[in-house]
Amino acid sequence: xxxxxxxxxxxxxxxxxxxxxxxxxxxxxxxxxxxxxxxxxxxxxxxxxxxxxxxxxxxxxxxxxxxxxxxxxxxxxxxxxxxxxxxxxxxxxxxxxxxxxxxxxxxxxxxxxxxxxxxxxxxxxxxxxxxxxxxxxxxxxxxxxxxxxxxxxxxxxxxxxxxxxxxxxxxxxxxxxxxxxxxxxxxxxxxxxxxxxxxxxxxxxxxxxxxxxxxxxxxxxxxxxxxxxxxxxxxxxxxxxxxxxxxxxxxxxxxxxxxxxxxxxxxxxxxxxxxxxxxxxx
Numbered sequence: 468x469x470x471x472x473x474x475x476x477x478x479x480x481x482x483x484x485x486x487x488x489x490x491x492x493x494x495x496x497x498x499x500x501x502x503x504x505x506x507x508x509x510x511x512x513x514x515x516x517x518x519x520x521x522x523x524x525x526x527x528x529x530x531x532x533x534x535x536x537x538x539x540x541x542x543x544x545x546x547x548x549x550x551x552x553x554x555x556x557x558x559x560x561x562x563x564x565x566x567x568x569x570x571x572x573x574x575x576x577x578x579x580x581x582x583x584x585x586x587x588x589x590x591x592x593x594x595x596x597x598x599x600x601x602x603x604x605x606x607x608x609x610x611x612x613x614x615x616x617x618x619x620x621x622x623x624x625x626x627x628x629x630x631x632x633x634x635x636x637x638x639x640x641x642x643x644x645x646x647x648x649x650x651x652x653x654x655x656x657x658x659x660x661x662x663x664x665x666x667x668x669x670x671x672x673x674x675x676x677x678x679x680x681x682x683x684x685x686x687x688x689x690x691x692x693x694x695x696x697x698x699x700x701x702x703x704x705x706x707x708x709x710x711x712x713x714x715x716x717x718x719x720x721x722x723x724x725x726x727x728x729x730x731x732x733x734x735x736x737x738x739x740x741x742x743x744x745x746x747x748x749x
Contacts (some may be wrong), residue, residue, distance in 0.1 A: 472560045473529075475518065481502055484498075484530070487526055497545075497575060498543060498545045500711055501534070501676065502532070503710070505517045505676050512541060513653075516534075517533070517535075518532070520563065522557035527548055527699065529545070530544065530545045530546065534676050535580075536647075538643060540565070542571060543576070544573065544584075545577070546713040551583050555583045558591075559587055564591075568644075568744070569746055574741050575716060575740075576742060578737065578740055584740075584742050596743050597742055598705055598718060598741040599738065600741070601716070601719060602714060602736045603714060603728045603736060605738045612732075613697070614693060622659065622660050622661075622701055625658060626653075626716065629657065637684065651673050651674065656673065657671060657673030658673075659698070660694045665703070670697075671729045672698050673685075677714075678709075678714075679711075679713065680702045680713055683695060699728070700731060715733065719738075
């Protein structure tokens with residue numbers, strides 16, 4: 468079999484990629500953060516794997532990053548170039564991506580790549596859906612103000628035993644997503660606000676392999692009390708402590724979430740898309 472158009476980058480050479488992505492910071496921070504955050508996963512014992520490829524030169528080529536578990540792969544494609552001809556060529560010719568399957572997705576794809584991705588998906592896979600999001604980030608130079616906790620609640624780090632509860636309340640859950648939450652809580656972190664009287668979880672969020680703030684949820688009976696805001700502020704604090712840029716993605720049209728994050732100091736960064744293959748037989 469002929470060599471693939473994408474060339475594998477050895478882990479000991481990841482530092483070269485990180486140096487390239489640090490240019491014009493924070494324009495290219497997301498792939499940088501995915502690489503460094505997943506390094507923490509492996510150091511903590513994660514069984515997931517990361518594969519990083521490049522087509523062209525490390526300095527100006529097309530990157531393909533894959534985070535893979537036994538059953539599912541999450542992919543991110545990126546180039547700093549404004550000319551997307553080479554990205555299209557690489558995606559059309561590679562054999563690394565399992566185009567004939569449905570057990571993968573492309574996540575948080577810069578919207579400037581969307582037309583190329585749609586064309587490639589239509590040719591290589593067929594049916595797919597696009598979830599369009601606004602991406603917000605908390606600038607590194609912005610001061611963080613954390614609201615005081617009401618006396619009847621406390622905030623605590625979440626362990627993996629809360630994965631089922633978080634998944635149950637998550638509107639984007641899919642088969643297997645509970646196991647993904649469990650993995651993220653074990654090898655990354657999550658935070659929750661609890662009621663002191665009965666230790667009930669009232670509001671929570673976790674960080675995943677991208678290093679951002681995700682799976683935010685507040686119990687319906689406890690909304691309007693500012694719990695989500697406090698959880699997010701503590702998530703930002705912990706992300707910063709770990710050397711990350713706090714960010715989130717919000718589905719376009721979700722005005723309440725947009726208002727929450729902008730009120731807390733997040734700024735719009737870009738438009739980003741999740742591209743999900745569908746079963747062509749349906």
